[in-house]
Amino acid sequence: MKPFFITTAIDYTNAPPHIGHAYEKILADVLARYHRLRGREVFFLTGVDQHGQKVQQSAEREGIAPQEFADRISESFLSLWKTLGISYDAWAATTAPLHTESVRAILSNLKERDWLYKATYSGHYSIRQEQFLTDKERGPDGEFGPEWGEVVLLDEENWYFRLSKCSEWLAAFLEAHPEFVSPGFRHIELSNAASKITGDLCISRPKSRLSWGIEFPFDPNFVTYVWFDALINYISFAGYGGSSDQRGEFKSRWPCDQHVIGKDILIPAHGVYWPCMLHAMGFSDNEMPRLLVHGFWSLKGEKVSKSTGNVVDPAALAETYGPTALRYYLMRDAVMGQDADFSEERLLLRHNTELGNGLGNLVNRTLSMTRRYREGSPKPVTLTADLVAHLESDTSSVKTFITQMDAAQIHSGIETMVDLVNRANALVDSSAPWKLAKDPEQPDRLDAVLATLILSARTAATLLQPVAPAAAAEILRQISLQPLSLHGEVLIGDLPEEYVCGEPSPVFPRLEKSGVVDSPA
Numbered sequence: 001m002k003p004f005f006i007t008t009a010i011d012y013t014n015a016p017p018h019i020g021h022a023y024e025k026i027l028a029d030v031l032a033r034y035h036r037l038r039g040r041e042v043f044f045l046t047g048v049d050q051h052g053q054k055v056q057q058s059a060e061r062e063g064i065a066p067q068e069f070a071d072r073i074s075e076s077f078l079s080l081w082k083t084l085g086i087s088y089d090a091w092a093a094t095t096a097p098l099h100t101e102s103v104r105a106i107l108s109n110l111k112e113r114d115w116l117y118k119a120t121y122s123g124h125y126s127i128r129q130e131q132f133l134t135d136k137e138r139g140p141d142g143e144f145g146p147e148w149g150e151v152v153l154l155d156e157e158n159w160y161f162r163l164s165k166c167s168e169w170l171a172a173f174l175e176a177h178p179e180f181v182s183p184g185f186r187h188i189e190l191s192n193a194a195s196k197i198t199g200d201l202c203i204s205r206p207k208s209r210l211s212w213g214i215e216f217p218f219d220p221n222f223v224t225y226v227w228f229d230a231l232i233n234y235i236s237f238a239g240y241g242g243s244s245d246q247r248g249e250f251k252s253r254w255p256c257d258q259h260v261i262g263k264d265i266l267i268p269a270h271g272v273y274w275p276c277m278l279h280a281m282g283f284s285d286n287e288m289p290r291l292l293v294h295g296f297w298s299l300k301g302e303k304v305s306k307s308t309g310n311v312v313d314p315a316a317l318a319e320t321y322g323p324t325a326l327r328y329y330l331m332r333d334a335v336m337g338q339d340a341d342f343s344e345e346r347l348l349l350r351h352n353t354e355l356g357n358g359l360g361n362l363v364n365r366t367l368s369m370t371r372r373y374r375e376g377s378p379k380p381v382t383l384t385a386d387l388v389a390h391l392e393s394d395t396s397s398v399k400t401f402i403t404q405m406d407a408a409q410i411h412s413g414i415e416t417m418v419d420l421v422n423r424a425n426a427l428v429d430s431s432a433p434w435k436l437a438k439d440p441e442q443p444d445r446l447d448a449v450l451a452t453l454i455l456s457a458r459t460a461a462t463l464l465q466p467v468a469p470a471a472a473a474e475i476l477r478q479i480s481l482q483p484l485s486l487h488g489e490v491l492i493g494d495l496p497e498e499y500v501c502g503e504p505s506p507v508f509p510r511l512e513k514s515g516v517v518d519s520p521a
């Protein structure tokens, strides 16, 4: 069976990770873990974008080789993904030989099939920014502003990809495949923008101004434009265009079910260049990937950026508050597709209320009472109608959760789990097991209530697994149960024979603010 194939954007290695990078990787990880729980094989690919001008310039500033610089920054991403428990199956680092070979094979193939040509472009060029300028860069007075430094008229020869040859195809494809981009409003945005992107795409840089890239196989004076190189990671690391023994693997994996990307790189890179590149390579319309576009995280309403001092360091947050609280908060507070504003207070609030007072308290109370009143083993009894109805509500919560997670609505899936926990805590309060324990007339009622609460706690921990795998595993260990199976039909069932619960200990210790995040006053 084809695995569920999920990828993220590959992160630039010119600077260490910030909260936006962490958000995207956690989002993809939650979806990957969810699909694994549903019994699917998953192929989760992520990595780093190591070429390009930004990396070359940063390395030059430090006086080291670009590879050394890119490797060091890549290491900070790798270490963060380990801390945050990102369960990727393959690592895409674009300087890997597997990838550079694939890019070169693709370039040669496109050239043979007349998708590439060489031409001279004349235009205004900023020496400081090392880029050609268009009329968009002119100020209100019609001049190029001082931020561009010295601007000269330059003739430059380069390789071009015949993007314009794809415009009719792209328009028809977008019209026929609204599922190409979700959320839907982003598909509309792309459809409106795509027709305005005209002309061909310059896909080379002369080595004289940028040497840090993949050399053209048929023209060694040029390296590949970083976006053309980077987009190919999605297929090269899945086995495309590498050595022949990988082709079978590629066929069984592709197309990609979810490219998780931020809203800034939909237009034109992923929404226009990428499908057109695939189309030119010979991929059919049914072999196009699907894009899942998320929003941006800001801090106090401002862009997160080192240069302005508006910094949210995910490694420091994970170190101080733990990966569970960070993963939970980022997934809980951002509505899929929308922007969100980072707040340390909200991170603590979500953790301390929903996880600590909610789920943690449910597990703690349930296990303590089961041990105190029943030595850990509620006797099997027939459930009364109210408890049957309670477990039926849990079953329908699980079904709702599945629908939400299939649609990548993680924040809603979490809300479903929270509702289930609130219902279970309400059952503790309304059934008052401490009173039942003193009532000699109601021994069966006490057994039935405790068993129901244990089953609800197991379901809640199961639903928490994709977002907070370590905490969920610890709860299940304390309850002494396997997670509820999410393969096929949802069957909550009964406690196993000879069931004995474990000892409770706090899974979500209360967090206090320690001021990890910097922002200008």
Ligand code: MSP
Pocket: 008, 009, 010, 011, 012, 019, 020, 021, 023, 024, 049, 230, 231, 232, 233, 260, 261, 262, 263, 264, 265, 295, 296, 297, 298, 304
């Ligand atoms: N290297 C390119 C992507 C190439 S994919 C073939 C790139 N890198 S990036 O490091 O700038 O961004 C990586 C991902 O992080 C992108 O999907 C981007 O949208 C996302 N984010 C960057 N800043 C973000 C926030 N502040 N909030 C949420 N996600 C953000 O683009």
